[in-house]
Amino acid sequence: MKAVVQDRFGPPEQVLRVTDTDRPVPGPGEVLVRLRATSVNTPDWIAVAGVPYALRLAARAEGAVRGTDIAGTVAALGEGVTAFALGDAVFGTKWGSGFATAGTFAEYTVTAADRLIAKPEALAFTDAAACVMSGLTARAAAVDAFPTGPGTRLLVNGASGGVGTFAVQIAKHRGAHVTAVCGPRNLDLVRDLGADEAIDYTERDFTAGPDQYDAILDNVLNHPPRRSFRALAPGGVYLPNSIGNTGGLLAGLATMAGANLRGMATRTTVRSVDGNFTPDRLAEVAALVTSGAVTPVIDRVYPLEETPAAVAHMYTHHARGNVVITMGD
Template structure:
């Protein structure tokens, strides 16, 4: 039997929870069609985010209550994308076939994913990709960039004269947050391991703390904004570093513990009087702000490695190691 490749696509499908190489497989599935307000994008690149590796592994177990008890209800991972518009659905007039775009497919209740040759995205969550930005960099910038932007600009209120501490400064969100905080005029202190210290300095951090040599919670310095992407210290110990009126922003589900992992610490941090969670919707205003930072050169995307679509399991495994410098991209 032959396969009609005009109506199908290659995708990475997840059929259970566990090691990426065991539960992710490549297969041909039906190509989706855009509905009202939607766009079909020929994916050129995507990237791996925390919800992707967490859902593949199925840990912490408590998150399966939302994703599916035995297997994920949404079988294709991925939310970031950069690619070329293939078709526009009814009601979409400002995006046309051939347009190069970046954005996100994520929306509540959506079954779309981007570990595939094609993906459906709401038109309101796509913007034009700058001509000078590669597809890999564009895709890898989206969710980490929007998260960092929301943390620094909207939740933390970073700006001239403010002091910002970023724990996990060499990861996906961390590398973007260091640069965005600096672009806002803040004084930035980054916490990372020895091998990533020079990277974090090169991104504009004013001070770098090597966690293998110094416990940052013992600093005498005080901070107006603390973004914790690791949650490897008790929240109360980290919160003691806040200046009066400071904001503590937890941003991690943890990397150990199969039942709850780091969620209890994140909850503790959010319940602190000075704790605030990152919340935002993907829209063109936020995407536009991110694109302007990328176009201006104030922010660059750090990519640790890029894998072809057929090796998506390797990309997820790379992120599961919790030592990626910046992002892990997938090219399609």
């Protein structure tokens, strides 16, 4: 099968190559999926570029196949798997046990059967792939970490990326007042997605006031937590959700840790966003899409052969919604 193999850490277009490898074989409890689509997420560029450098300790580079989001059809069943039949359309994830080294930037991948669910007929493979990590993370923020609803005010920093575009729509669907922070070329996009207010970060710093919010979903972490906290209403909740784009040894990891410490010191509620897969959570995201409440925003769809360019695009930190990769027709 064709797969995108990594040689070492570095710029995606220099360290990723498309090659022929052996098709994986499902073990007991596993499913072989013929992939139709996957998407590129933050853990993928981190594991390819190897920044923040500290994460190199957790990710092997040589020979790895990255990618975690799965949308495809069942090609073989491991021993004991009864939940699916050959040819079933499914979607789900490989995420959950660290960076993927036998991932989804390939024609086939293997995952545990309990990390897949049936794909609704009405959900395109490309949309299904976009729903997994981005949709799950946005749902975790707007439903679990801060239950948005009528009368709540949510600010989404980094509103025009994969996570942000889902978060704006999910929070709006639940009745919240949503303020979206993004760059100038994406103001119309976030308004179209339902944002009540759109802030161009090149014109206005949301941490400078005067407006305050019940929760801030911070997908960028480009302000020190002490400043972001100033934009919280009394009792407000800060949701730091970024490894950060600054590179270096720790990048946003240090800021995330600092936010938690500062939260304890100032009695500000800081909650992490647990975007991990459960079948129910992914089914909930899919239902939002098939009902028309949420539309996945897809920036570009790349063929598998152009995966290095897809990862490089995500690594610019200015993808407009989700970056999707497709296999075959």
